[in-house]
Amino acid sequence: MSTSRNQLAAEYRAIKRHPIEYLTENGFSIVRLSELTHAPVIAVEYNFLVRDPHGYELEITVEIDRLAASEVARRSNGRISSESSYWICCAERHLATYLWDNDDYPPDARLKVDQLTLDDLNLARRWDCHT
Numbered sequence: 001m002s003t004s005r006n007q008l009a010a011e012y013r014a015i016k017r018h019p020i021e022y023l024t025e026n027g028f029s030i031v032r033l034s035e036l037t038h039a040p041v042i043a044v045e046y047n048f049l050v051r052d053p054h055g056y057e058l059e060i061t062v063e064i065d066r067l068a069a070s071e072v073a074r075r076s077n078g079r080i081s082s083e084s085s086y087w088i089c090c091a092e093r094h095l096a097t098y099l100w101d102n103d104d105y106p107p108d109a110r111l112k113v114d115q116l117t118l119d120d121l122n123l124a125r126r127w128d129c130h131t
Contacts, residue, residue, distance in 0.1 A: 019031050019032065019035035019036055020032075020035070022092055022096055024096050024099050024100050025100060026053070026099070026100055026103055027052070027053030028050055028051065028052055028053065028096070028099040028100075029050065029051040030048050030049075030050050030092060030095060030096060030099075031048060031049045031050075031051075032046070032047075032048060032088060032092065033047035033048055033049050033059065034046075034047070034088075036049065044063060044064045044065075044066060044069060044082065044087070045061060045062070045063050045064075046061070046062045046063075046064075046087065046088050046091040046092070047059060047060070047061050047062075048060050048061075048062065048091075048092065048095060050095070050099070050105065052105070058105050058109055059109060060095060060105065060106060060109050060110070060111065061109065061110050061111070062091035062092075062094060062095050062110075062111045062112075062113065063110065063111070063112045063113065064087055064090065064091060064113045065112065065113060065114045065115070068113060068114065068115060068116045069082065069087070071116065072086075072116065072120070072121070072124045075121060075124065075125075076124050076125070076127070079127075080124055080127060084127070086123070086124060086127045089123075090113070090116070090120055090123070091113065093119075093120075094111065094113045095111055098111055
């Protein structure tokens with residue numbers, strides 16, 4: 001019995017070290033850098049480790065425009081703050097869309113989200129603000 005309990009504990013620790021990967025349809029893999037480093041996330045700037053289909057990895061920074069962020073705060077009646085997990089999700093989705101549309105990394109390993117999409121605004125309306 002002890003062996004299987006130890007084995008389960010070892011498997012759990014191994015799983016915990018592997019962050020969730022967002023996979024695009026064209027073979028890019030996106031990992032939130034904060035999950036690898038356990039570093040705090042800075043509002044409006046989010047870092048990701050992206051691997052292309054050939055295995056090349058690059059750190060990409062996605063910045064959410066402050067005016068766009070304030071628009072969501074206004075439309076959500078303040079339910080979504082700058083610390084909300086909504087923003088890293090939004091940044092990740094924009095990065096995935098860029099990788100899919102361009103089949104390449106953004107120039108200078110940076111992507112700025114100047115405008116939010118209708119999907120972003122619809123997601124904000126449904127977002128659980130306790131996360």
